[in-house]
Amino acid sequence: MTLVSQTTEEGGQNTPLKFLKTYPMEIILAALVIFLILVAPGFASTANVLNVLRTVSMLGIIAFGMTAVIISGEIDLSVGAGAALAGCIVAWFADRFSGVFGDWGAVTVGFAVALLLGFMLGYLTGRFRQWFNVPTFITTLALFAALRGVANLITGGFPMSSFPIGFDFLGGGYLFGIPFPVYIFALTFAGMHFLMKYTSFGREVYAVGGNMEAARLSGIDIWKVKALTLGLTGALTAVSGTLIASQIGAGTGTTATGMELDVIAAVIIGGTSLFGGKGRIWGTLIGVLFLGCISNGMTLMNVSEYWQYVVRGGIILGAVLLNQVLERVR
Amino acid sequence: MSNPQPRSAVLQGVQGRLDFRAVTKRYGPTVALSEFTHSFAPGQVHALMGKNGSGKSTLVKLLAGVTGPTSGVISVNGEDRHFTSPHDAFEAGIVTVHQELSLVPELSVGENIFLGRLPHRRRAGFSVVDWAGLHKRAGELLADMGLSIDSRQPVSALSVGQQQVVEIVKAMSFNPSILLLDEPTSALASREVKQLFALIERLRARGVTMIYITHRMSELFEIADTCTVIRDGHYIGSVAMKETTPSAIVGMMFGDAARATRPPRRALDPARPVLEVRNLSRSGHFQDVSFDLYPGEILGIAGLLGAGRTELMRAIFGADRIDGGTVTFDGRDMTGASPRDMRKAGLGYTPENRKEVGLVQSLSTADNLCMASLGPIANKGLISRRREQPFIRRQIADLHIKCGDPELPVSSLSGGNQQKVVIGKWLNRQPSVMFFDEPSRGVDVQAKSQIFDIIWQQAADGLASLFVSTELEEVLEVADRILVMHHGAVVAEVDPTKIDLTELYGLCMEGARQ
Numbered sequence: 001m002t003l004v005s006q007t008t009e010e011g012g013q014n015t016p017l018k019f020l021k022t023y024p025m026e027i028i029l030a031a032l033v034i035f036l037i038l039v040a041p042g043f044a045s046t047a048n049v050l051n052v053l054r055t056v057s058m059l060g061i062i063a064f065g066m067t068a069v070i071i072s073g074e075i076d077l078s079v080g081a082g083a084a085l086a087g088c089i090v091a092w093f094a095d096r097f098s099g100v101f102g103d104w105g106a107v108t109v110g111f112a113v114a115l116l117l118g119f120m121l122g123y124l125t126g127r128f129r130q131w132f133n134v135p136t137f138i139t140t141l142a143l144f145a146a147l148r149g150v151a152n153l154i155t156g157g158f159p160m161s162s163f164p165i166g167f168d169f170l171g172g173g174y175l176f177g178i179p180f181p182v183y184i185f186a187l188t189f190a191g192m193h194f195l196m197k198y199t200s201f202g203r204e205v206y207a208v209g210g211n212m213e214a215a216r217l218s219g220i221d222i223w224k225v226k227a228l229t230l231g232l233t234g235a236l237t238a239v240s241g242t243l244i245a246s247q248i249g250a251g252t253g254t255t256a257t258g259m260e261l262d263v264i265a266a267v268i269i270g271g272t273s274l275f276g277g278k279g280r281i282w283g284t285l286i287g288v289l290f291l292g293c294i295s296n297g298m299t300l301m302n303v304s305e306y307w308q309y310v311v312r313g314g315i316i317l318g319a320v321l322l323n324q325v326l327e328r329v330r
Numbered sequence: 331m332s333n334p335q336p337r338s339a340v341l342q343g344v345q346g347r348l349d350f351r352a353v354t355k356r357y358g359p360t361v362a363l364s365e366f367t368h369s370f371a372p373g374q375v376h377a378l379m380g381k382n383g384s385g386k387s388t389l390v391k392l393l394a395g396v397t398g399p400t401s402g403v404i405s406v407n408g409e410d411r412h413f414t415s416p417h418d419a420f421e422a423g424i425v426t427v428h429q430e431l432s433l434v435p436e437l438s439v440g441e442n443i444f445l446g447r448l449p450h451r452r453r454a455g456f457s458v459v460d461w462a463g464l465h466k467r468a469g470e471l472l473a474d475m476g477l478s479i480d481s482r483q484p485v486s487a488l489s490v491g492q493q494q495v496v497e498i499v500k501a502m503s504f505n506p507s508i509l510l511l512d513e514p515t516s517a518l519a520s521r522e523v524k525q526l527f528a529l530i531e532r533l534r535a536r537g538v539t540m541i542y543i544t545h546r547m548s549e550l551f552e553i554a555d556t557c558t559v560i561r562d563g564h565y566i567g568s569v570a571m572k573e574t575t576p577s578a579i580v581g582m583m584f585g586d587a588a589r590a591t592r593p594p595r596r597a598l599d600p601a602r603p604v605l606e607v608r609n610l611s612r613s614g615h616f617q618d619v620s621f622d623l624y625p626g627e628i629l630g631i632a633g634l635l636g637a638g639r640t641e642l643m644r645a646i647f648g649a650d651r652i653d654g655g656t657v658t659f660d661g662r663d664m665t666g667a668s669p670r671d672m673r674k675a676g677l678g679y680t681p682e683n684r685k686e687v688g689l690v691q692s693l694s695t696a697d698n699l700c701m702a703s704l705g706p707i708a709n710k711g712l713i714s715r716r717r718e719q720p721f722i723r724r725q726i727a728d729l730h731i732k733c734g735d736p737e738l739p740v741s742s743l744s745g746g747n748q749q750k751v752v753i754g755k756w757l758n759r760q761p762s763v764m765f766f767d768e769p770s771r772g773v774d775v776q777a778k779s780q781i782f783d784i785i786w787q788q789a790a791d792g793l794a795s796l797f798v799s800t801e802l803e804e805v806l807e808v809a810d811r812i813l814v815m816h817h818g819a820v821v822a823e824v825d826p827t828k829i830d831l832t833e834l835y836g837l838c839m840e841g842a843r844q
Contacts, residue, residue, distance in 0.1 A: 198713055
C-alpha cells in the first residue's frame with residue numbers, strides 16, 4: 001500500500017549508513033583483504049594474488065552460471081561431478097583418438113563432446129522437471145552420484161594424462177603475466193553479466209524465478225528458460241572441468257570433489273536468494289573472491305584444514321543471516 | 331458430559347471498549363496514521379472505511395499487535411496497552427481474523443480451531459492428544475454458532491465461505507472482547523455472505539465489539555452500526571449507519587474525487603468477430619460454451635463464484651487444457667494454443683489474483699511493465715533500460731500509475747496501482763483482445779473508476795474485451811453485452827440497458843428467468 005508521504009529532513013542524512021546497506025559484501029571483502037595484507041605473510045605478493053585468481057577462476061566460471069540457475073528458482077548439485085567428468089572425457093579422447101584426429105584434434109573433439117554433454121544434461125534436467133515434475137534438486141543429486149561414477153568408468157579409476165604438449169597452458173599457463181584461466185573467468189563474468197542484464201532472456205530468468213505462474217501468464221516459455229540456464233551451467237562446468245584437468249595434467253574421477261558446495265556458497269554469499277528471482281552476477285564475483293581470499297589467507301596463516309571447513313560453514317550461514325537482516329532494515 | 335474441565339467451550343458475552351488517543355504511526359519519513367483519536371463503543375459492529383493507502387491497514391496492524399504506534403495510546407476496556415507483539419493484543423482480548431485465511435487445509439476443522447493448544451489426556455503414563463474431547467468441544471462451539479459443520483472433516487473439504495466461518499469460530503474460541511474482521515467477505519459468494527452475517531449478528535447479540543473492514547458499501551448498511559472513515563492517515567469522521575447514505579460515506583472517503591461516468595454505447599460491426607469460441611468444454615469446469623467477440627466490444631460475463639467464468643478465460647488464453655471445442659482468433663484456428671501463442675496472436679489476460687500470478691512482486695514496476703513485451707522492446711534479443719523507458723513512461727502516464735520511482739519493487743504499490751501495472755504490461759503489446767478477470771477486486775473506488783475508464787478508452791480505440799466481475803452492478807455498468815454463466819454453461823445473453831440488477835442477479839442464481 002502507498003503511505004502518506006511527508007518529506008522531512010531525515011531523507012539524505014544517513015548516506016554512509018545507506019552505503020553500508022547497499023554494499024555489505026563489497027565492504028566486508030575490502031576489510032578482509034586489508035586484514036590479510038596486514039596479517040597473512042605473503043598475501044599481497046604478486047605470485048600469491050595470481051595464485052588466488054587462478055583458483056577462483058575455476059570456481060567462478062561455474063558460479064556465474066549457477067547464479068542464473070538459482071535466480072530462475074532451480075539448483076544444480078552436479079557441477080563438481082560434471083567438472084570431473086568433463087576433464088575425464090577430454091583426457092579419454094586425448095588418449096584414444098589422437099591417432100584419428102591428431103593430438104590437438106582429439107583434445108578439441110573431446111572438449112566439444114564434454115561441452116555438448118554438459119549442456120544436454122543440464123537442459124534435460126530442466127525438461128525433466130517439466131515433463132515428470134522431478135525437482136532439479138533430485139535430478140542433479142542423482143547426476144552428482146552418477147557422473148562421478150561415469151568419470152571413473154571412463155578412466156578405469158586411474159588418472160589419464162596423455163595430453164599433448166602445451167595442453168597444460170590452458171589451466172596452468174600465463175598470458176601477459178596473468179594466468180590463462182583468469183581470462184576465461186573474466187570473459188564468463190562479462191558475458192553472464194551482459195546476458196542477465198541486457199538481454200530479454202536474462203529478464204525472463206528473473207521473472208520466472210520471481211513468480212513462475214505470473215511469468216507463464218505473461219507468455220514467457222518458463223520451461224525453456226529454466227532448461228537453458230541449467231544447460232548453460234552444464235556447458236560452463238565442462239569449460240571449468242577442462243581447465244582443471246589441464247592444470248593438474250590429468251583427467252581423474254576424483255577432482256573437484258565438493259566443488260558444488262563452494263560454487264553454491266559463492267552464489268549465496270553474493271546475495272542471490274535461494275528462493276529465486278533475486279541476485280546479481282556482480283554479487284557472485286564478490287562471493288567467489290571472498291571465498292578465494294579466505295581459504296588462501298587461512299592457508300598462509302597455517303590454519304588447519306579442519307578449521308578452514310568450520311570457518312567456511314560459518315561464513316555461508318553468516319552471509320545469509322546478513323542478507324536477511326539487511327532485507328528487513330531496507 | 332464426562333468432561334471434567336470446568337471451562338465450557340460455549341461463549342460468554344464479553345463487552346469490549348476500545349479507545350484511540352492521538353495514535354500516530356510513522357514509517358521513516360512517511361506518516362501512515364496521524365493523531366487518530368476515536369472511541370469504539372462496546373457491543374457494536376463498527377465499519378472502518380477508507381480507500382487503499384488511507385491508513386486502514388496500519389490501524390489493523392496496530393490493533394493486531396503486528397506493529398506498535400510511534401506515539402499515542404490505545405486503551406482496551408479503559409486500560410492503556412502497549413502492544414509489542416500479536417501475543418500482547420491477544421492477551422488484551424483482541425483477536426484478528428485476517429483477510430488471508432490462516433487455516434491448514436489438510437487438518438480437520440476441530441484441529442484447526444484448537445491448533446497450538448490441543449487438549450491432552452493421560453494414557454498409560456503418557457500425555458496424548460484427547461481427540462474425542464477436542465471434537466466434542468469443537469462441535470459445541472460450532473453448534474453454538476448455529477453452524478452444521480462436522481468438526482472431523484478436513485478444512486480443504488469446505489467451501490471458502492465455510493472456511494471463513496471456521497476462521498471466525500476459531501477466533502471466538504479465544505473468547506475475545508474485540509473481534510477484528512479484515513475484509514471477511516472479499517472472496518465469498520452472496521449466499522455465503524448471508525451465512526457470515528448471521529454469525530456476526532449472533533456475536534453482536536452477545537455483546538462482542540467488532541471492527542469490520544470492507545470495500546463493499548452495500549454490506550455496511552446491512553451489518554454495521556457505525557462507520558468510521560479515515561483518509562490520508564487522518565480521522566475524518568464517524569457516523570451511525572441509520573443516519574447516513576452511501577454517497578455521504580463515499581464523500582467522506584474521497585473528499586472531492588470525481589466518479590467515472592460511462593461513455594455512450596456505440597454500435598458495433600457484427601461482420602468480423604475477432605474471437606470466435608465454439609462449443610468449448612473443460613470437464614468439471616464448463617461445457618459447450620460458444621460466443622463471438624467483436625472489435626471495440628466489451629463483453630461482460632456475469633455469474634456467481636464457481637460458475638466457470640475464470641476457468642473459461644484461462645482455457646481460451648491457453649493457461650489450462652481444454653477437452654473439446656474450438657477457438658478462432660482473427661480467423662485463425664488457435665485451439666489448444668499456449669499463453670505464448672495467444673500473446674503472439676494479440677491476446678492479453680489480467681488474472682483475478684494479481685498479487686499471486688499477475689505480477690512478479692520481487693521485481694520493479696518497470697520490470698513488470700515490460701515483462702510481456704521483452705521481445706518487441708528488445709533489438710536482436712538485447713535490451714536496456716533506455717530502450718524500455720518509453721514503454722514504462724507511456725503506461726505510467728496513460729494509466730495514471732502512482733508509483734514514485736518505477737525502479738522500486740512493485741510490491742510497494744497500492745492494489746489499484748498494481749492492477750494498472752498488470753493492465754499496462756499487456757497494453758505495451760498493443761493487443762487486439764483483452765481478458766479482464768476481476769480487475770476491480772480489492773481496489774478503492776477511485777482506482778476502480780480509473781480502471782473502468784481505461785477499459786472504455788481502449789474499447790473506443792478498437793480493443794475487444796472480456797470483462798468479469800463478481801460485482802454484478804459493475805458488469806452492468808461496464809459491459810456492452812452480457813453473457814450469464816451458471817454451473818459452467820452460458821444460460822443467457824442480455825443487454826445491460828434492458829435488464830436491472832435484481833433480474834440479472836436472479837439469472838445468475840437460478841440460471842433462468844423466473
